[in-house]
Amino acid sequence: MKTVVLANQKGGVGKSAVGCQMAYYFALTREKRVLVLDFDHQRNTSKALRTGGIATVSAVTSSQILLSKLPTVEAADFVVIPGDGELIKMEKKAAEHNAFASRLLAFLQSVDDQFDICIIDTNPNPDIRQLASLVVADFVLSPLQLNQEAIDGIGDLLNHENIGIRKIQATINKKLVLLGILPNLVEPTPFQRDNFRDLSKAFPKLLIPMSPGFAAIKKTTAIPEAQAAGLPVWKLGKTSARDAWAHIKPVFDKIADTMEVK
Numbered sequence: 001m002k003t004v005v006l007a008n009q010k011g012g013v014g015k016s017a018v019g020c021q022m023a024y025y026f027a028l029t030r031e032k033r034v035l036v037l038d039f040d041h042q043r044n045t046s047k048a049l050r051t052g053g054i055a056t057v058s059a060v061t062s063s064q065i066l067l068s069k070l071p072t073v074e075a076a077d078f079v080v081i082p083g084d085g086e087l088i089k090m091e092k093k094a095a096e097h098n099a100f101a102s103r104l105l106a107f108l109q110s111v112d113d114q115f116d117i118c119i120i121d122t123n124p125n126p127d128i129r130q131l132a133s134l135v136v137a138d139f140v141l142s143p144l145q146l147n148q149e150a151i152d153g154i155g156d157l158l159n160h161e162n163i164g165i166r167k168i169q170a171t172i173n174k175k176l177v178l179l180g181i182l183p184n185l186v187e188p189t190p191f192q193r194d195n196f197r198d199l200s201k202a203f204p205k206l207l208i209p210m211s212p213g214f215a216a217i218k219k220t221t222a223i224p225e226a227q228a229a230g231l232p233v234w235k236l237g238k239t240s241a242r243d244a245w246a247h248i249k250p251v252f253d254k255i256a257d258t259m260e261v262k
């Protein structure tokens, strides 16, 4: 099983939407066994996946993964472990932070044969939930919006003292691979085009190469509509959604190739 975490301390950049759509992509188009772990107490991912009824919603909730010893996950090919209200309390339990990461790791090892890919959605706070996820993951994907504030935040994303990806790669999780920064909600405005150009000059190695240029997901009504309906974008049955999927699918193909999900 390969584990990928969606992480960015910026809110509203598409971590949950990209994570859900990627889960559908792996489960339904590549026929992989998919586990989704929602570590965000906002529970956007849990809600979207529950609404659609395509994934099995586990009776285990994600705080239990951190708090208890190896909960058993339902035998199904596409399972979401929903977030819960306890998650917000995890940060205050500082004495248990090491145990949280150890339990998460042990849990993922315990379901290693049960799933092909685990997708972890995180909250936008730089806390133990994000840290524990980055400590155990094989890959991290960081959706980002093309505004100056978000681009300025890349330094933090990489070098934040607790949860900076480079810090974690250099210390506690040497196997962690940054799949890349994924510009999302991209609009064809001169402002965003300039920001994308500046970003690709400043951080070419952080972007995901695709021909032509770099991977990105355009702003499209299909994504919020799909999320609200709890459906994969390609199942919305609208021309706008088919157009959206035509540009999103190659991005997920590229990510799947890089992750070599078997």
Ligand SMILES: Nc1ncnc2c1ncn2[C@@H]1O[C@H](COP(=O)(O)OP(=O)(O)OP(=O)(O)O)[C@@H](O)[C@H]1O
Binding pocket: 010, 011, 012, 013, 014, 015, 016, 017, 018, 040, 042, 044, 122, 123, 124, 184, 185, 186, 217, 218, 219, 220, 221, 223, 224, 225, 227
């Ligand atoms: N490419 C896109 N085009 C249009 N809307 C999008 C796109 N990607 C995400 N959205 C919408 O933007 C909003 C924010 O996305 P999402 O909730 O996935 O962000 P997030 O990073 O998970 O936020 P948070 O940090 O609060 O968890 C949602 O309404 C989502 O449906």
Ligand SMILES: [Mg+2]
Binding pocket: 015, 016, 017, 040, 044, 045, 121, 122
């Ligand atoms: Mg989210």
